[in-house]
Amino acid sequence: MNTVRVCCFGMAIVAFAFLPTSLADDGPSLEGSWSAKKYNGEEPEPSILWTFSAGGKFSLSIKEGDDVKYEAEGTYSVDASETPNRIDLTVTKEDGEEKDDPYKGIFRLEGDKLLLKHGTEPGEGDYPENFDEEEDFDTYELETR
Secondary structure, three states, rough: OHHHHHHHHHHHHHHHHHHHHHHHHHOOOOOOOEEEEEEEOOOOOHHHHEEEEOEEEEEEEEEOOOEEEEEEEEEEEOOOOOOEEEEEEEEEEEOOOEEEEEEEEEEEEEEEEEEEEOOOOOOOOOOOOOOOOOOOOEEEEEEEE
């Protein structure tokens, strides 16, 4: 009987070691590329692409055809213990210029869809309370690419 318990416990440890990091950390994974279907309630004219990478890195690019209109990169962290889930975005580079601009936001992951809302000014205000469109916040409806 003890052999069976030790064997099951060992298999559980091995299985846990191969779980994706986001699941092992008990938080939703935003990793991947996300294309904006709506930005502040409207279809975006230029294309908007968010990419979230392992290790808490993100990039944001806005393009019209092949012409890059805006680029930013930075770090992010999530707090899944809050409802809605919170996200802290810190822009470290914007259009080639070094930055340290923190933005407070919320997100909801629904399969291949991501709702994201954050303040428009760095370091100001509280976290949004809901996904309603309102002044001083940017709201994105994103889908995986």
